Amino acid sequence: MGWLFMPRGSMGGHATAKAYLDNQFTYERAEDDGSSRGVKVLASSCPGNRVYYAATQVMTNGQGGEIFAIVCLVRWNPRAKDGYIFGYKDMEESMGPCETDCPASILDLLTPTDKEYALDWRARCRANLERRARRLADGDRIRLPEPMKFSDGNVLQEFIIAKRGRRVILRDPQTGGHYRISRLMDRPWTIVPTTKVLKTLFG
Structure with missing residues (x-):
């Protein structure tokens, strides 16, 4: 119709x-x-x-x-x-x-x-x-399926999440530059596992 x-x-x-x-x-x-x-x-x-x-x-x-x-x-x-x-x-x-x-x-x-x-x-x-339904925390590192080119000429695939209230800013892990991707939560991406080093205390 x-x-x-x-x-x-x-x-x-x-x-x-x-x-x-x-x-x-x-x-x-x-x-x-x-x-x-x-x-x-x-x-x-x-x-x-x-x-x-x-x-x-x-x-x-x-x-x-x-x-x-x-x-x-x-x-x-x-x-x-x-x-x-x-x-x-x-x-x-x-x-x-x-x-x-x-x-x-x-x-x-x-x-x-x-x-x-x-x-x-x-x-x-x-x-x-x-x-x-996915949740992002401040400091998470995410990876897109394919690299994305931005208006400043940079081509990036991984980002560090910086949360400012409800706003989500993507930081370049190398330079710290800020980026935004429209409809981020609708796009495919994965969280990159990070290795946490635990301090050991000896008595």
């Missing part, structure tokens, strides 16, 4: 992108044979009004079945000059979305699947969560 844009008046009274999409993906329809089918959003998240993630359950005759993920790209601009403040593009996890910031609380609700693209997407989301 392509992008769908709308003015606020077409949002059915919903004040946010998340509220609109929760409603959009929760419905029940009567079938010709008297049965009913639909889907129900169990949990959702739309951080920064950029990407919407939802755990959505298939409903048959009021009974819950498979739970799969829906991912929507979101455009939210309350000041849009043409009045079309909200747009979205929806897809299922089986389509292999590139967006992989789905919260663990939503991933944990999904039922097992054998769909290759869905499995790959879930694995990429979990890998993202694991990377972001």
